[in-house]
Amino acid sequence: MSRWLLIVFLALTGIAGSGLHAREAAPLAADEATEKRLVAISSELRCLVCQNESLSGSNAELANDLRREIRSLIRDGRSDAEIMEFMVNRYGDFVRYRPPLKGTTLLLWFGPGLLFVAALGALLLHLRRRERALGDQRPLDADETRRAEALLRDPDAPPRP
Template sequence: MNKTLATLATAALLGMTPVAHAGEAAPLAADPVVEARMIAISEELRCLVCQNESLAASHAELAEDLRREVRSLIRDGKSDAEVRDYLVSRYGDFVLYRPPVKPTTWLLWFGPFLILAAAIIGLIAYLRRRASLLKPAALSAADRAAAEALLSGDSQPTQPKDQA
């Protein structure tokens, strides 16, 4: 009887609690075409806070603001290139994942190849120097006679015949 009363009381309490209903996630933009363009553009842009994430993937507040700005530029009728140019004019080439090849970005584009070439040249120079140090030196006649005397067991090395 006590068990039944406890069950009824629990059911009554649960019946009085408000039920939370899961709802659909609100779309990020009212227009799915604008949202698709924003995502396509922001995939090619770097988050200025995270620096290793795209603007589309970043959860930083600045990234949210920049995505909002990109959406408003798209709604204003700007092309993808104009949106990118606007962000580059404000934040520089760093905002692009693939910055253009120009004199200010030459080191970025060609620096790794220069470092690789310098490393290969350094390795070749090191190996040549090492090889020249490991070459056996030519023995003089006196050194050869002394070595032969030591190997044959003589206590006194003999003078080579050409020096006598």
């Protein structure tokens, strides 16, 4: 009986699984050259929704729309530089992973380094102030040392002047 159940189970899973075979994804563009240019251009652009992901790797709806727009610009015969300029004019320098070095992007380029230097300076200033505050303390003299030891031995004893 269990042998027949096993055969029926295998036959049913074979029939049900026959429509689930994986196929290679068809390219979205008609020609391969367009698709390669699309991938090259979109890998240089940032997804405006995800912000840490390239446009080519993002599954956001806006990323799909922007890839569709880039495909149409490629079909219109625009060069890669023209497409990049179109995207920058529309969305600003933030859309590029490597924005150009100019007045409006100086903080973007040098901000992290400046922040690091400022944090390092603040840490050094704090450590120097702490060292000076601790350095102002003088060591205990013999009488103060005896009183401290007496307090440690018997905390209930009244302090002596």
